[in-house]
Amino acid sequence: MDFDVIVLGAGIVGVSSAVHLQDRALRVALVDQRGPGEETSFGNAGLIERSSIVPYGFPRTLRTLLRYARNQSTDLYWDYKALPAYAGWLMRYWWESAPRRHAAAARDMLPLISACVTEHDALIARAGAAHLVHDGGWVEAYRTQAALDAECAAAEAAARVHGLRVEPLDAAALRAREPGIGESLCGALHWRDPKSVRSPGALVKSYARLFESIGGTFVNGDATTLRADGGAWTVDTRSGRLSARHVVVALGPWSDKVFAPLGYRIPLRAKRGYHMHYRPTRPLLSMPVIDIERGYVVAPMEHNRLRVTTGAELALRGAPPTGIQLARVEPLAREAFGIGERLDAAPWLGMRPCTPDMRPVIGPAPRHPGLWFAFGHNHHGLTLGPVTGRLLAEMITGAAPFTDPRPYRAERFG
Known part of the structure; x- marks a missing residue:
């Protein structure tokens, strides 16, 4: 065999998995059609997000459901053509978001969330990428005092339980902390434990360079050519056909292109999202800020740009971009954050790979020896890439996993 492990997908999850496997004295090939960090991990x-101790659940209040049904909101847009393909998935997502099951998902995700910053820090130091990372947390900003008051007590209680740091900010304190924020936001919660990245794509590329520096091999290839052949897995690349005893599927929203032909019926769907860069007309933000009641994020990026990222869009994978949500939030972001002219020729479109039970799929494929899964991280792929890589590498090498991997097993979907 050419390698011990082939990792399919060079996003944050695949690259991190490749680093951790190479660290364990395995010969690892990382395969992607594009360069590292150029798809979902880029945008x-x-x-x-160390403070994300509660997964994004499906709204269950009638008021919110009616708002989404009108399809006029800024945080969700749905294409009616996609509803048949999403209907079953959405029903299970709604069912899994009931309070008891939602709390169970939060408990299962906590070991990964708790270790996310520590695992990133180790790779950041080794990759020499500290210049890309800001250790200032992030801000949840509110437009109405009632919404802020409703969240403050719960946030402070959760912070005490989970050892997090959160600071409530009134309007004056918020603008003192971030002078670029306008009058439409009345206050905020400043979560201090998360870190922010000035170029997510550049961070993934730095981890990929680390992988190659310790002996790993990156090649361009087509993951859909994966085949089982005489006790090995093979995949075709520009450098020829590679083979290995183990293969990791870390293709994010495209993972189904590999697991579905092998007979696995894992309910993986993509929530689409957009971003656009803008020239700031006020002092540049020092950290990302979410307009929590409108469902979009404004984040400072390298080269003194502001990146606006949108909420979720439900549409078929091959559907053309709409940009509807971006158009809806631009007037809000202009007023609240002083975004100026657009700096990109067109909005960037990416896809978040999501499972309806809000847990990723990490671990062995139940019916194919040597096949491993690492995808479905919902809205937290960047957050959970390195910790997923560690857990997966521990399982592949037979080491004691740092946390119980059973909540992430593929068998839970039958």
Whole structure:
């Protein structure tokens, strides 16, 4: 065999997995059609979200459901053509978001969330990428005092339980902390434990360079050519056909292109999202800020730009971009954050790989020896890439995993 492990997908999850496997004296090939960090990992808000101790659940209040049904909101847009394909998935997402099951998902995700910053820090130091990362947390900003008051007590209680740091800010304190924020936001919660990244794509590329520097091999290839052949897995690349005893599927929203032909019926769907860069007309933000009641994030990026990232869009994978949500939030972001002219020729479109039970799929494929899964991180792929890589590498090498991997097993979907 050419390698011990082939990792399919060079986003944050695949690259991190490749580093951790190479660290364990395995010969690893990382395969992608494009360069590292050029798809979903490129276009997010750049958050390593240590404070995200509760997964994004499906709204269950009638008021919110009716608002979404009108399809006029800024945080969700749905294409009616996609509803048949999403209907079953949405029903299970709604069912899994009931209070008891939602709390169970939060408990299962906590070991990964708790270790996310520590695992990133180790790779950041080794990759020499500290210049890309800001250790200032992030801000949840509110437009109405009632919404802020409703969240403050719960946030402070959760912070005490989970050892997090959160600071409530009134309007004056918020603008003192971030002078670029306008009068439409009345206050905020400043979560201090997360970190932010000034270029998520550049961070992934720095981890990929680390992988190659310790002996790993990156090649361009087509993951859909994966085949089982005489006790090995093979995949075709520009450098020829590679083979290995183990293969990791870390293709994010495209993972189904590999697991579905092998007979696995894992309910993976993509929530689409957009971003656009803008020239700031006020002092540049020092950290990402979410307009929590409108569902979009404004984040400072390299070269003194502001990146606006949108909420979720439900549409078929091959559907053309709409940009509807971006158009809806631009007037809000202009007033609240002083975004100026657009700096990109067209909005960037990416896809967040999501499972309806709000947990990723990490671990062995139940019916194919040597096949491993690492995808479905919902809105937290950048956050959970390195910790996923560690857990997966521990399982592949037979080491004691740092946390119980059973909540992430593929068998939970039958």
